[in-house]
Amino acid sequence: MQEISLQSLADKLGGDLSRQALHKYEQGKAMPDSARLVRICDALEVGPDDLLAEPAAPVGELHFRKRAAFGKRKELRLRFEVEDQLHRLRELADVLGEPLRADKVFNKPIPAKSADDAEAAAKEIRKQWNLGEDALPSLVALLEDRGVILHSTHAEKSLDGAATWLGDTPVIVLARWLDDDLPRKRFTLAHELAHLVLDIPASTPARTAEAICHRFAGALLVPDTTLRHELGGRRRHALFDIELVNLKERYGISIAALARRMSDLGLVSASIHKDWTIRRRRINRHLNEPGSWKGSEQPSRFPSMLYRALAEETISLSKAAALDGKPIADFRRSLQANAN
Numbered sequence: 001m002q003e004i005s006l007q008s009l010a011d012k013l014g015g016d017l018s019r020q021a022l023h024k025y026e027q028g029k030a031m032p033d034s035a036r037l038v039r040i041c042d043a044l045e046v047g048p049d050d051l052l053a054e055p056a057a058p059v060g061e062l063h064f065r066k067r068a069a070f071g072k073r074k075e076l077r078l079r080f081e082v083e084d085q086l087h088r089l090r091e092l093a094d095v096l097g098e099p100l101r102a103d104k105v106f107n108k109p110i111p112a113k114s115a116d117d118a119e120a121a122a123k124e125i126r127k128q129w130n131l132g133e134d135a136l137p138s139l140v141a142l143l144e145d146r147g148v149i150l151h152s153t154h155a156e157k158s159l160d161g162a163a164t165w166l167g168d169t170p171v172i173v174l175a176r177w178l179d180d181d182l183p184r185k186r187f188t189l190a191h192e193l194a195h196l197v198l199d200i201p202a203s204t205p206a207r208t209a210e211a212i213c214h215r216f217a218g219a220l221l222v223p224d225t226t227l228r229h230e231l232g233g234r235r236r237h238a239l240f241d242i243e244l245v246n247l248k249e250r251y252g253i254s255i256a257a258l259a260r261r262m263s264d265l266g267l268v269s270a271s272i273h274k275d276w277t278i279r280r281r282r283i284n285r286h287l288n289e290p291g292s293w294k295g296s297e298q299p300s301r302f303p304s305m306l307y308r309a310l311a312e313e314t315i316s317l318s319k320a321a322a323l324d325g326k327p328i329a330d331f332r333r334s335l336q337a338n339a340n
Contacts, residue, residue: 102147109199115215122219144301161188163195183254190217218261245291252293
């Protein structure tokens with residue numbers, strides 16, 4: 001780490017942070033938000049684990065669902081954000097006496113060499129987690145309950161999501177723009193979960209590995225037996241959007257993913273699925289699907305722990321604001337707004 005005075009660091013940051021603010025960070029009386037932490041790390045040429053009170057485990061390989069135009073610098077910034085979030089969460093967990101633990105299923109990855117293996121793996125996960133065959137009301141709540149750390153990041157549409165490990169902690173990263181398309185967000189969550197629970201051979205071509213994760217995601221959201229029952233169990237000779245809209249609104253999965261699922265399961269032929277996809281793209285129907293899903297997919301683990309620690313007076317208001325990455329005045333206003 002560079003030896004540099006607080007004033008020199010403030011100057012290097014271009015006046016965005018004052019010497020006094022940096023002093024508070026140094027003393028542990030406040031914490032920078034992720035964006036400012038990244039800027040400080042860039043200026044000092046270090047990682048966030050070099051600055052945080054308790055070093056975070058290194059971020060493992062990031063498995064991106066969509067990686068075009070997502071360069072090394074953006075990936076490094078994302079790593080900083082993830083490490084910072086886990087540090088804050090661990091600090092809260094220590095205060096509350098609740099160690100962060102992931103479900104045992106993550107310790108025994110399920111071998112998956114093919115799409116059929118992925119189908120079976122999704123069925124096994126549903127069985128282990130006692131999910132039955134019904135629609136999943138909230139994947140975010142399910143994964144947080146199982147110990148997965150969920151991190152939202154501002155990103156261009158070159159990124160949907162990513163999965164990685166921080167030590168023995170599973171992490172899923174989601175682009176915030178997915179909040180405007182919840183079915184896609186749910187599919188991305190399920191797809192990234194596949195990267196965490198499946199043991200896909202390293203020699204598998206990237207396209208094949210992504211297809212395996214896609215198959216897992218579809219099977220987790222709409223099990224084989226459930227979809228067959230919904231469609232009467234018969235092989236179809238056409239795809240009808242109105243029918244798929246109803247399923248989308250019930251199961252929180254896009255029409256395109258449902259049509260692909262029908263093709264994967266042999267409920268429609270590959271040629272029918274291909275012709276249907278071409279027709280939709282010709283009229284740009286894939287850009288604005290009909291139907292919507294009315295559920296919620298917002299992480300609540302960190303704010304719940306933060307407000308509980310504050311209510312139980314195990315942390316001060318200023319500490320809570322620091323953990324939330326906000327000035328104390330802004331944090332107090334947000335508390336008052338939520339109380340009204």
